[in-house]
Amino acid sequence: xxxxxxxxxxxxxxxxxxxxxxxxxxxxxxxxxxxxxxxxxxxxxxxxxxxxxxxxxxxxxxxxxxxxxxxxxxxxxxxxxxxxxxxxxxxxxxxxxxxxxxxxxxxxxxxxxxxxxxxxxxxxxxxxxxxxxxxxxxxxxxxxxxxxxxxxxxxxxxxxxxxxxxxxxxxxxxxxxxxxxxxxxxxxxxxxxxxxxxx
Amino acid sequence: xxxxxxxxxxxxxxxxxxxxxxxxxxxxxxxxxxxxxxxxxxxxxxxxxxxxxxxxxxxxxxxxxxxxxxxxxxxxxxxxxxxxxxxxxxxxxxxxxxxxxxxxxxxxxxxxxxxxxxxxxxxxxxxxxxxxxxxxxxxxxxxxxxxxxxxxxxxxxxxxxxxxxxxxxxxxxxxxxxxxxxxxxxxxxxxxxxxxxxxxxxxxxxxxxxxxxxxxxxx
Numbered sequence: 001x002x003x004x005x006x007x008x009x010x011x012x013x014x015x016x017x018x019x020x021x022x023x024x025x026x027x028x029x030x031x032x033x034x035x036x037x038x039x040x041x042x043x044x045x046x047x048x049x050x051x052x053x054x055x056x057x058x059x060x061x062x063x064x065x066x067x068x069x070x071x072x073x074x075x076x077x078x079x080x081x082x083x084x085x086x087x088x089x090x091x092x093x094x095x096x097x098x099x100x101x102x103x104x105x106x107x108x109x110x111x112x113x114x115x116x117x118x119x120x121x122x123x124x125x126x127x128x129x130x131x132x133x134x135x136x137x138x139x140x141x142x143x144x145x146x147x148x149x150x151x152x153x154x155x156x157x158x159x160x161x162x163x164x165x166x167x168x169x170x171x172x173x174x175x176x177x178x179x180x181x182x183x184x185x186x187x188x189x190x191x192x193x194x195x196x197x198x199x
Numbered sequence: 200x201x202x203x204x205x206x207x208x209x210x211x212x213x214x215x216x217x218x219x220x221x222x223x224x225x226x227x228x229x230x231x232x233x234x235x236x237x238x239x240x241x242x243x244x245x246x247x248x249x250x251x252x253x254x255x256x257x258x259x260x261x262x263x264x265x266x267x268x269x270x271x272x273x274x275x276x277x278x279x280x281x282x283x284x285x286x287x288x289x290x291x292x293x294x295x296x297x298x299x300x301x302x303x304x305x306x307x308x309x310x311x312x313x314x315x316x317x318x319x320x321x322x323x324x325x326x327x328x329x330x331x332x333x334x335x336x337x338x339x340x341x342x343x344x345x346x347x348x349x350x351x352x353x354x355x356x357x358x359x360x361x362x363x364x365x366x367x368x369x370x371x372x373x374x375x376x377x378x379x380x381x382x383x384x385x386x387x388x389x390x391x392x393x394x395x396x397x398x399x400x401x402x403x404x405x406x407x408x409x410x411x412x413x414x415x416x417x418x
Contacts, residue, residue: 017228
């Protein structure tokens with residue numbers, strides 16, 4: 001392992017990845033097409049569009065919403081979303097009084113089955129360090145200003161429970177279908193760094 | 200361990216920018232590193248906790264320099280070398296040869312995968328003893344200091360909070376990461392007030408975090 005901080009000598013991670021893959025491939029331990037399949041699953045099939053369907057269903061189906069809040073993993077599994085980093089998913093609901101936001105200070109734990117892989121900002125040391133200490137300030141810098149009387153509740157996912165925020169349904173969306181509602185729901189709102197807008 | 204990974208509450212990292220057009224993998228090697236990182240646990244005969252500890256064991260420079268997927272790649276290499284699947288220096292030598300240098304690649308070494316008992320897939324484990332704590336109980340995070348793996352961040356050590364939920368019991372990462380047994384435990388979500396964590400001038404907020412039973416004592 002290179003412990004050198006001599007940047008002139010340092011190989012790029014791209015070439016190190018290529019080297020690692022060639023070493024594993026010639027030992028029969030990985031196949032290029034298996035890596036492709038794994039990567040494609042997270043590029044195309046697993047992402048925040050899954051979580052958006054969960055949220056839209058919860059907004060339109062009171063029984064499902066109650067079930068989702070009581071047993072996130074089960075209710076999410078009903079829609080076909082499960083897998084790594086989704087062993088136990090807890091859904092936390094935003095209200096006029098409480099705003100929830102999720103972080104992982106120790107690594108970048110994230111509910112993959114419903115949100116896919118974490119975005120860069122979630123993995124940024126600034127996010128990991130500050131969200132537990134000055135959440136209101138950081139949320140404001142990220143574009144979300146909360147009223148002073150709203151409780152900010154930060155969830156640090158330090159064990160194997162994964163947290164999904166159920167955002168508030170925006171006003172003026174009473175006539176939208178579940179599918180139309182899902183198209184409004186963003187990844188950032190389901191982590192808790194944004195609200196869902198009505199357009 | 201007290202390392203670069205334990206970032207909660209650190210100062211000096213600046214602000215956070217959201218790129219709304221960020222692709223899942225910004226570079227081709229990010230995807231390759233992600234896939235090989237995920238597979239490295241099985242190939243090295245280790246586990247997710249050992250993987251997380253592998254990230255923590257990286258030199259702080261290595262941890263940061265190539266970002267998230269850079270550390271996944273370096274961690275995969277660490278686990279594969281620790282288990283003797285690859286020789287020390289094999290990746291470096293192959294990479295230099297790929298860039299047009301001509302260096303001798305090291306001979307293979309003997310495999311040295313860890314030997315330990317697993318209690319099943321995933322991390323959730325049923326246990327039969329009663330939880331020591333219930334919602335509403337006052338608890339204090341013990342002042343534990345280990346050079347090994349732990350999932351208790353430094354910023355809650357010694358701080359007083361209140362249990363707000365009992366979660367499914369799970370194997371203990373602190374021992375599983377070192378192949379010293381699963382030691383399944385009850386897991387609690389504990390709420391801390393920001394002033395308890397960060398002092399009287401802290402921004403008003405509540406912090407909820409999942410802690411294993413052995414991290415806690417009654418308060």
